[in-house]
Amino acid sequence: MGEDAPVAKRDGLASVAGRDGLAIVAGRGELPRLLAEECVRRGRAYRVVVFEGVELPWLTGHPSIAASFEKPGRLFAALHAAGLAAVTFAGGLVRPSIRPLRFDLKMLCLAPRLLRGIRSGDDATLRLVAAIFEAEGFRIEAAQEILPELPATPGVHSRAMPSEADRADAGRAAAIVAAMGQVDVGQGAVVAGGICIGLESIQGTDAMLAFVAATDRAVRPKAKGVLFKGPKPSQDRRMDFPAIGPGTFENAAKAGLAGVVVEAGGVMILDHAATVAAADAHGLFLWAREP
């Protein structure tokens, strides 16, 4: 297939590292940028795959491949032509509105399976996308294999510490996220004084925190509450790994929370120094809780 040839041409380090060129399927957030910068740092060949409708303010200076959901056949050909044999998925992609008239041949073959997958929920869709890339000869590389320092290490990372009541709220929120995970929904919940005041759906964590921030104080318990984030049990961690960053703390502070709890090892902290600085600036705690 000759996938390795352009990699070797581009950069000898790729073969030294024993790894081949990487396609970074880029969504929202900081993770795809961090992965691209890691490739640059290690001298690894890569391309950023940019789907229609995805805005990447950091893209300038990075080699990229434009893609559309209707034409996976064209994308696979472009990836092979660029000599990329590994694919990583990073950052949330907005669910596209598909225009069937533009399907390429490959998509015509895949569409029935994909539509069934989408009906079964997020994880089913992602597992299917992974299987499709693998069937095309690509290896799926998890973001945390490339940046193994990102998953949260156990313990309290902030100056502020969770109280006993906060720990109880975190336990209840973790149980709620686990229950939702059974039906392939959400990765986050907000609990205050034992009461659930926010549940994450497809809109994501920041939208849930904005909903909590907008909630009438009279409806909320007196306790400030905690955000808990953790992976769904069914989640394919190669494809989708929950993440927090400094922005999570800006939004948690606006929502009046006491802190943020993540499942240790199950959630990435993007830009650890800036995230802890944001937590400390707002007096919030950041606790990576052992599951």
Added chain:
Amino acid sequence: MGEDAPVAKRDGLASVAGRDGLAIVAGRGELPRLLAEECVRRGRAYRVVVFEGVELPWLTGHPSIAASFEKPGRLFAALHAAGLAAVTFAGGLVRPSIRPLRFDLKMLCLAPRLLRGIRSGDDATLRLVAAIFEAEGFRIEAAQEILPELPATPGVHSRAMPSEADRADAGRAAAIVAAMGQVDVGQGAVVAGGICIGLESIQGTDAMLAFVAATDRAVRPKAKGVLFKGPKPSQDRRMDFPAIGPGTFENAAKAGLAGVVVEAGGVMILDHAATVAAADAHGLFLWAREP
């Protein structure tokens, strides 16, 4: 105890019906008004119990007892003095901010148990409240015992019919509500094209629908989506019965949904004629789905 004496004095029909005076603990919405009007219609003695902070625009002309969460002892005494032996709970109560300095003796005894109940979630709290009233000698009467025509009968009530895709979304939403119910959360979810775009927390159904309405169209699937409401499996149906009404359809229409699905027999339709009229006016379906 003499509970029946004032009832008999007030209205001979009460003894004809074989029932005693009713305390209606009134929260938000139309249900407490419907219950009070039913008492008037049947000539049954009753009092509307109005907790501090609860606004009841319909209260004029109904006999009432003011109450505060800090002084249950005073409330129990007032109910006994009024000769009321049955209590019904109707409409959501905003979780109060409790001022312990104002506790009466009864509340000082009850507070530790109540606080533990609140930490365990909504249903635990309500079951505890029921147990406390029962220990005081009151009989809990469910709203649907008084108004047995309110729980939704199976079938499609509107002119619009759910499509096969809508039925699939309803099935997924029902599974999500059941999973959340396992951890004593929520009574509603919105699913569109298989994707969960709204989950009900303590803020209630209307707040969830406003959240869906505010969601960027690009994030939402192409399918309009359905709201599903159903009781939690653990729910004490004497104390808390999910309900919809015309307002549910106003809000579902603003959220761009295709229709509303309720669990047949498990959700009340308040003002059936006006609710179906609202559904029809917006072209939405109302389907009571057999569990």
